[in-house]
Amino acid sequence: MKEAKVTKSISAERGARLVERKRKADDKFQALLESAPDAMAIVDKAGRMTMINGQTAKLFGYAREELLGNAVEMLVPARFRDKHPHQRAQYATKPRVRAMGSELELYGLRKDGTEFPIEISLTPIETEQGTLVSSAIRDMTERRKAEYKFRALLESAPDAMVIVGKDGRIALVNAQTEKIFGYARADLLGNGVEMLVPARFHEQYPAHRAEYFADLRARTINSGLALYGLRKDGTEFPIEISLSPLETEQGTGTLVSSAIRDVTERKNAEDELRELNASRRRQAAQLEVVNKELEAFSYSVSHDLRAPLRSIDGFSLALLEDYADKLDDQAQSHLKRIRTATQRMAQLIDDLLKLAMVTRSEMRTEMVNLSALASVILAEYQKAEPLRQVECVVQALVIARGDPRLLQLVLENLLGNAWKFTSKTPHARIEFGEAQQEGQAVYFVRDNGAGFDMRYAQKLFGAFQRLHTATDFPGIGVGLATVQRIIHRHDGRVSAEGAEGKGATFSFTLKINQGEQP
Amino acid sequence: MSERVILLVEDNADDEALTMRALKKNNITNEIVVARDGVEALDYLFGTGPHAGRDLSNQPELILLDLKLPKVDGFDVLKKLRSDKRTMLLPVVILTSSNEQQDIVNGYGLGANSYVRKPVDFQHFLDAVRQLGLYWLVLNEGAPPAPGSLL
Numbered sequence: 001m002k003e004a005k006v007t008k009s010i011s012a013e014r015g016a017r018l019v020e021r022k023r024k025a026d027d028k029f030q031a032l033l034e035s036a037p038d039a040m041a042i043v044d045k046a047g048r049m050t051m052i053n054g055q056t057a058k059l060f061g062y063a064r065e066e067l068l069g070n071a072v073e074m075l076v077p078a079r080f081r082d083k084h085p086h087q088r089a090q091y092a093t094k095p096r097v098r099a100m101g102s103e104l105e106l107y108g109l110r111k112d113g114t115e116f117p118i119e120i121s122l123t124p125i126e127t128e129q130g131t132l133v134s135s136a137i138r139d140m141t142e143r144r145k146a147e148y149k150f151r152a153l154l155e156s157a158p159d160a161m162v163i164v165g166k167d168g169r170i171a172l173v174n175a176q177t178e179k180i181f182g183y184a185r186a187d188l189l190g191n192g193v194e195m196l197v198p199a200r201f202h203e204q205y206p207a208h209r210a211e212y213f214a215d216l217r218a219r220t221i222n223s224g225l226a227l228y229g230l231r232k233d234g235t236e237f238p239i240e241i242s243l244s245p246l247e248t249e250q251g252t253g254t255l256v257s258s259a260i261r262d263v264t265e266r267k268n269a270e271d272e273l274r275e276l277n278a279s280r281r282r283q284a285a286q287l288e289v290v291n292k293e294l295e296a297f298s299y300s301v302s303h304d305l306r307a308p309l310r311s312i313d314g315f316s317l318a319l320l321e322d323y324a325d326k327l328d329d330q331a332q333s334h335l336k337r338i339r340t341a342t343q344r345m346a347q348l349i350d351d352l353l354k355l356a357m358v359t360r361s362e363m364r365t366e367m368v369n370l371s372a373l374a375s376v377i378l379a380e381y382q383k384a385e386p387l388r389q390v391e392c393v394v395q396a397l398v399i400a401r402g403d404p405r406l407l408q409l410v411l412e413n414l415l416g417n418a419w420k421f422t423s424k425t426p427h428a429r430i431e432f433g434e435a436q437q438e439g440q441a442v443y444f445v446r447d448n449g450a451g452f453d454m455r456y457a458q459k460l461f462g463a464f465q466r467l468h469t470a471t472d473f474p475g476i477g478v479g480l481a482t483v484q485r486i487i488h489r490h491d492g493r494v495s496a497e498g499a500e501g502k503g504a505t506f507s508f509t510l511k512i513n514q515g516e517q518p
Numbered sequence: 519m520s521e522r523v524i525l526l527v528e529d530n531a532d533d534e535a536l537t538m539r540a541l542k543k544n545n546i547t548n549e550i551v552v553a554r555d556g557v558e559a560l561d562y563l564f565g566t567g568p569h570a571g572r573d574l575s576n577q578p579e580l581i582l583l584d585l586k587l588p589k590v591d592g593f594d595v596l597k598k599l600r601s602d603k604r605t606m607l608l609p610v611v612i613l614t615s616s617n618e619q620q621d622i623v624n625g626y627g628l629g630a631n632s633y634v635r636k637p638v639d640f641q642h643f644l645d646a647v648r649q650l651g652l653y654w655l656v657l658n659e660g661a662p663p664a665p666g667s668l669l
Contacts, residue, residue, distance in 0.1 A: 299618060303586055306615040306638055311532035314640040318539065339639075346638035 026051075039137040045130055047071045047088055059139055061111035072135075077109045088133075095124030095131055108137065117144045159259040163246065164193045166213055166254055168206065180262050182232035196260075198230045212256065218244035229260060238267045291360060298356050305349050313342040351478035354409065358485045363403050370398045370443060373411050374432040381419045390422060395433035398443065402510050406486045413479040414445040414506050421504065422449035440509055448503035452496070460496050483508070522579035523549045524655075527559040527595065528613075529587050536640065537582070537613075540647035546655065548579065556590025559583075560598055563605050577608055580654045583630075585614040585621060593624055600629040607661035609654055 030051065033040045039056035041049050049067050057064045060075050067074075076084050091098075099121050108118040117140040125132045154161050160177035164170055170188045178185055181196055188195070193209075194202050220242040229239040240263045246255040316335045319327065327335070371394050378392045400407070415430065422428035431446040452460070461484040462477075480496075483506075487494040491511030498504030524541070528534045534552055541550065553559035559581075561567035565574050581599075585592035592612065599605035611632040612625045625633050634650065637643050 299616065303615040306636070307530055307533065309638045310536065310615075310636060310640070310643070313638055314532070314536040314539070314643065317640045318536075343639055 036136065039139075041067075041072060041075075041135050041137065042125070043072050043088075043133045043135060045092060045132075047073060047085060050132065056137065059110075059137065060108060066111075075108055077107050077115050080107070091122065091133065092131065095122075095133065097124075098122045108139075116141050157259065159261045161257060161259055162188075162193060162196070163255050163257045164209075168192050168194065168209055171255060177260070180231075180237075180260065181229060187232070196230055198228050198236050201228070212243060216245040216256075218242065229262070237262055237264045239263060294356065294360060298353055301349060301353060306346060309342050309346050309349075313339050316342070348478075351482070355478055355482045355485065358406060358409065358482055358489070361406070363406070363489060365401055365403055367399055368402055368404045368407050370400055370407065370411065370434075371396050371432070373408055374398075374415060374445075377408075377412055377415050378419070378430065381416070388423070389428070390419070391427070391429040393429065393431040393433075395431075398432070398434040400441065400443065400510050402490050403486075406489065410483050410486050410508070411445070413483045417479060417506075418445055418447035418449065418504075420449075421451070422447050425449045425503075435507075437509075442507050442509055444505055444507040446503065446505040451498040451500050451502045451504050453500050454498065457496050457498075461494070480506075521548045522576060523551045525551050525553060525559065525562060525578035525581045527553045527556070527581065527583045527587065527592065529554050529584065533584070533636070536643065537647070540640075540644050541651065543644055544648040544651050546647075546651045548655065551578070555588040556592065556595045559587075559595050560590065563599055563608075564602070574604060577605065579609070579660060580650075581608055581610045582613045582650075583610055585612060585616060585625070593628055596625070596628040596630060609658065609660060611650060611654065 030053075033042075033051060033053040034055075036053060036055070039059040040051075040053045041056050042051040044050050048069055049072055050069070052064060052067050054064070057067060060067070072088075073081050073084050106118050106120055107115045109115055119138045119140050121136045123134045123136075125134050154172065154174045155176075157174060157176060160180045161172075161174045162170055162177055163172035170191055170193050173185055173188050175185075177183075177188065181188075183195075194205055197205055220240070227239050227241060228236045230236055240261045242259045244257055244259075246257050248255055316338045320332060320335050324332070374394045375392075378390075378394070382388070382390070382392075411432075415432065418430045422430060425448055427448075429448050431444075433444060433446075435442050435444060461480045484494050487508045487510070492509040494506065494508040496504060496506050524546070526534065526537060528537060534554075538550060541548075551562060553562055557567070561569045562572070563577070565572040583592045583595060587595070592614070596610060596612075599608065599610070606629075609631045610629070611634060612630045613634050613636060614621065615636055617635045622633050632650075632654075634646055637646060
């Protein structure tokens with residue numbers, strides 16, 4: 001009895017000690033659970049949570065007591081809940097350590113009914129109560145967000161983004177890659193990146209890649225090197241690539257992202273620009289040659305063409321003088337015609353040279369007193385023909401901006417025409433002045449002379465176009481062509497108005513005037 | 519007073535004849551020496567080539583110089599004679615067809631005394647030659663013969 005009592009007391013003591021030991025072990029285990037970074041739940045065969053840590057309660061929004069002893073399915077969203085016991089049973093038949101990061105998209109259900117992405121790792125624990133399963137649950141919300149951001153970034157990149165592993169296999173691509181290379185994403189993922197590189201570069205490609213992985217830093221590969229991409233249809237296109245290493249949970253340098261840009265258009269534009277520049281240089285060179293030739297031509301015309309004219313005129317006159325007694329009136333008249341034609345030819349040459357000069361001479365713009373120029377020119381005409389009576393009206397202080405030499409030529413021609421075409425007009429009047437038209441200064445030379453038929457107005461400004469015979473009014477028809485060229489060089493317009501027998505008005509503008517006034 | 523010569527540098531035979539005619543018509547009686555290119559002109563002025571041994575104290579009273587000449591052109595002739603003591607003071611009148619600005623500027627730049635463009639109208643040419651003769655042969659006091667030319 002005593003013994004039994006002792007035994008009993010011993011066993012009671014032992015029992016108490018055992019309970020105490022177990023409690024201590026449980027406490028230790030609980031402390032271990034609490035120290036884990038993830039939410040931890042120990043689940044028994046029936047799916048009940050026998051132990052959890054604080055993180056679990058916190059993560060799912062429950063009090064610890066609300067979870068302990070309850071089926072783990074309460075933490076699984078309803079849509080997965082039916083299958084869950086079955087999945088658990090399957091795991092129980094082949095328990096093994098399952099790490100996080102499997103491709104399964106898992107979700108947890110909080111007490112408030114919200115879902116959140118999780119990752120779970122499972123570990124079987126053998127105990128005297130049988131096999132328990134310890135699950136570590138990690139909240140993936142932030143990570144998923146980061147991933148979405150990364151993917152959104154990847155997709156929004158203007159370049160094709162191809163992420164390649166050390167083994168040269170394509171890990172990730174964006175939509176731009178599909179578009180540029182003509183492949184569907186599924187055709188690319190997991191395949192060697194060489195599929196995007198023309199065959200002739202394949203040999204050196206792995207070496208390049210190895211080199212890059214050995215010396216990881218962001219860099220652009222474009223200048224000098226002619227890089228080409230290969231489309232699914234076999235066509236090639238010029239590309240520019242920049243590489244940068246990606247940090248992953250596996251560490252730096254396991255993945256490299258390449259931004260690939262199709263530079264076809266830029267290459268074409270560059271080629272076009274180069275070609276354009278080259279052709280412009282050629283044209284400039286040609287133009288220079290042409291200008292030189294024109295200059296040589298003008299010089300030759302000026303010098304050589306006149307020499308025979310001097311002979312014709314000189315010897316005609318010599319005949320008239322030395323052989324006057326042997327030449328009858330008819331012969332003398334012929335010789336006079338020869339001389340007249342010669343003079344005309346000489347005038348023609350001079351006028352043509354002036355016209356050429358107008359085109360090739362350099363522009364020099366300054367303020368020009370047109371009134372003063374006009375007065376001097378008219379005074380010279382008057383001096384040359386003192387017997388003519390012409391009323392000359394020159395508006396004072398008409399000042400314009402332009403090339404003084406060329407503007408003088410304009411006024412010489414216009415006033416010269418006015419002087420010439422009023423030669424048969426009684427009470428001849430020539431006027432020079434300035435008017436305003438639509439806010440722009442318009443300069444005019446007006447006369448009351450022979451005038452012209454407006455139907456032929458557009459013919460006036462062509463070289464060698466005349467509306468009068470040389471017998472009526474001498475001239476060769478280069479003057480107004482010269483005027484027009486000069487006015488055009490000043491970005492201005494020139495126009496004529498008139499009526500036969502009622503005089504003519506020539507007006508011109510000088511664009512150079514506008515906006516450049518000091 | 520023995521009149522000094524006029525040196526006419528002219529390659530065109532017609533122009534030569536017409537200039538001679540114009541001089542004669544204007545009663546200019548000086549002997550006219552004609553050089554038909556730049557080399558001939560320089561030979562005459564410096565007593566070289568066919569003119570070796572020429573009395574260089576008798577230099578022309580006036581040189582009428584065309585610009586466009588075979589071999590050595592008028593500008594080079596002018597340059598040479600302006601850079602030589604024996605000829606640097608001789609009056610040179612450029613008589614040419616050209617009235618290119620460039621030629622006029624070059625001509626004066628190299629020391630021409632006058633620049634006259636030959637008019638096509640012979641009447642005008644006569645008038646020009648008359649005025650040239652009056653000015654350079656009558657009115658103008660030329661420099662005394664250069665000392666170097668006496669050697």
